[in-house]
Amino acid sequence: MKAKAHILVVEDKSLIYKRLKMILKEHYYSVDSYTPSVEKAIANINKKRPDLVLLDIDLQGEHNGIYLGGLLQKEYNIPFIYVTDLDDDQTFYNSLKTKHGDFVSKKDINLTEEEPIVIQTKPHLDEKRLIRSIQTVLEQNKAQQKSINKDxxxxxxxxxxxxxxxxxxxxxxxxxxxxxxxxxxxxxxxxxxxxxxxxxxxxxxxxxxxxxxxxxxxxxxxxxxxxxxxxxxxxxxxxxxxxxxxxxxxxxxxxxxxxxxxxxxxxxxxxxxxxxxxxxxxxxxxxxxxxxxxxxxxx
Missing domain, CATH: 2.40.50.1020 (LytTr DNA-binding domain)
Structure with missing residues (x-):
């Protein structure tokens, strides 16, 4: 089946990235490579423009996800959804400035600090909520882009x-x-x-x-x-x-x-x-x- 959309997951924890990738591929989305930082995200976007970005806020490197969200909104015009465990009110209201498509909280993602790192319990991320949010944002963006020829x-x-x-x-x-x-x-x-x-x-x-x-x-x-x-x-x-x-x-x-x-x-x-x-x-x-x-x- 042809992929419904290409998604870039910007997430610094590789285990969470793999979990999200598995969920997305089960719903027939194609997923870009592991992207733990803003610098890597920009490089991947320049190689292959995604239809949507799932964006963590706490990332590797100098800049965080809200900084990248601002670039996605102002410079790239790519829709994005925050998927983060930074669920406090201050972070949420700061993120509103970037005009994101949605703000989805990670729930009960439990990782050990032992080597090798393993998932003790599966992340209880509400999959249905996430997929519905993705499809809603994609449809909204599609409606906005109808009058635009991409070439x-x-x-x-x-x-x-x-x-x-x-x-x-x-x-x-x-x-x-x-x-x-x-x-x-x-x-x-x-x-x-x-x-x-x-x-x-x-x-x-x-x-x-x-x-x-x-x-x-x-x-x-x-x-x-x-x-x-x-x-x-x-x-x-x-x-x-x-x-x-x-x-x-x-x-x-x-x-x-x-x-x-x-x-x-x-x-x-x-x-x-x-x-x-x-x-x-x-x-x-x-x-x-x-x-x-x-x-x-x-x-």
Whole structure:
């Protein structure tokens, strides 16, 4: 039987991971490899995007599950469910900030500290509750994703108001494959004369409020009637926001043409500035897709 969905279990205790994997496979879900940390989770997501993540909160490494939950919600747009024995109110309310699909408590999971570690009693995790929660979250996410083509995004050939004047046989929207997109921007290339005058010699560009322009590697442009925050939730992880007005594609043979003093990057013959707000995440993404000199020095 074909797997109903692919699930990533982020859990630092291998015995609990094996138990969860067994439960999931019995219900015809495919399960990713043992993932005990946020770093390993990001690596696995980049290899194979899961349909859903079961996420423990107490993990190996520097970051915990709530940190990863924030990334899943803001950057990856992957639904997730916390499955944790940290069942106190403070943890629960902290987790709400990440907009999880559900919060499931582990119950009476009893492990010895002796070697070899064995399960004295089977975990009394409510299997029916867990499976129903998984299927509910998957169905909710499926409904949200119906209008999204996973390989491309529908864009308008012109501003929406302008396309209303087109004839009945004229195409107003076209699918743009993600691999053909160089970047999204709210920069209209029109000078904001008032703001420029207020800030002396600095030239400021007018920004779109509710539209973004898509530029392809072939320098064609289209309109998406959404702001960048909304767009970021609908596109793959190889797109990264570098400033308030720009999202770039790092996963392309000709994507990153170069870096300029660490503050600017060149993509599709355009020099784009990386703002301080997004610099840390941009560096992480570049490290995922390129071997950096720092990586070489550490080996």
């Amino acid at each position: 491309s995004i529908l864009a308008y050939v012109d501003y929406v108001q302008s396309t209303k004047d087109l004839g009945n046989e004229t195409i107003s929207q076209v699918p743009i494959p993600f691999k053909e997109i160089a970047y999204f921007t709210t920069n209209t290339e029109k000078v904001d004369e008032v703001k420029t005058k207020e800030r002396n010699k600095t030239t400021y560009i007018k920004l779109e409020k509710n539209n973004a322009r898509v530029y392809t590697w072939l320098k064609k442009s289209y309109i998406v009637p959404n702001n960048l925050s909304s767009i970021l939730k609908k596109i793959p992880h190889h797109f990264v926001r570098i400033s308030d007005d720009c999202i770039v594609n790092l996963d392309n043979e000709f994507a990153l043409q170069g870096r300029i003093n660490g503050k600017r990057i060149k993509i599709a013959d355009q020099v784009l500035e990386v703002s301080d707000t997004y610099k840390v995440e941009v560096e992480k993404r570049i490290a995922h897709f390129y071997i950096t000199t720092d990586t070489i020095k550490n080996k």
